[in-house]
Amino acid sequence: MARLTIPLPEHWLFHTELSVRIGDLNYGGHLGNDALLRLAHEARVRFLQAYGYTELNIEDCGLIMADAAVVFRAEAFQGEHLRFALALGEIGRSGFELIYHVTRTGDDREIARLKTGMVFFDYAARQICRTPPAFVARLAPAHQGMAT
Numbered sequence: 743m744a745r746l747t748i749p750l751p752e753h754w755l756f757h758t759e760l761s762v763r764i765g766d767l768n769y770g771g772h773l774g775n776d777a778l779l780r781l782a783h784e785a786r787v788r789f790l791q792a793y794g795y796t797e798l799n800i801e802d803c804g805l806i807m808a809d810a811a812v813v814f815r816a817e818a819f820q821g822e823h824l825r826f827a828l829a830l831g832e833i834g835r836s837g838f839e840l841i842y843h844v845t846r847t848g849d850d851r852e853i854a855r856l857k858t859g860m861v862f863f864d865y866a867a868r869q870i871c872r873t874p875p876a877f878v879a880r881l882a883p884a885h886q887g888m889a890t
Contacts, residue, residue, distance in 0.1 A: 747813070760781050801876045828840060
């Protein structure tokens with residue numbers, strides 16, 4: 743079986759820490775994939791806030807997740823603190839890739855890699871928006887030189 747791979751960029755735009763809560767554990771007693779996506783959502787919201795945006799307003803467009811990929815590298819358990827590093831991947835006509843690297847803060851062990859495909863969306867008109875040039879201009883300097 744071919745394994746999914748998510749290459750990591752050289753530069754990260756944002757970092758935040760989140761804790762694994764008891765409700766994040768699955769029947770195996772470790773962090774579940776559904777919970778990891780919820781934690782990634784929280785990290786994404788914090789990333790956007792750091793740039794003055796929300797998921798409902800990025801230069802007059804909202805965001806909608808089109809796809810997600812998760813690659814686990816190690817287990818995480820209740821009470822552990824995870825560091826989420828976020829970077830932009832490819833920026834397209836109507837969206838972008840957001841890459842997440844999750845490590846445990848205690849020992850820097852890699853826990854997971856994620857990639858979400860984010861699409862700009864006009865919730866009032868219920869249609870896809872073009873990638874706002876102001877968004878690209880604001881994040882492009884930090885995005886320069888990244889491997890995508």
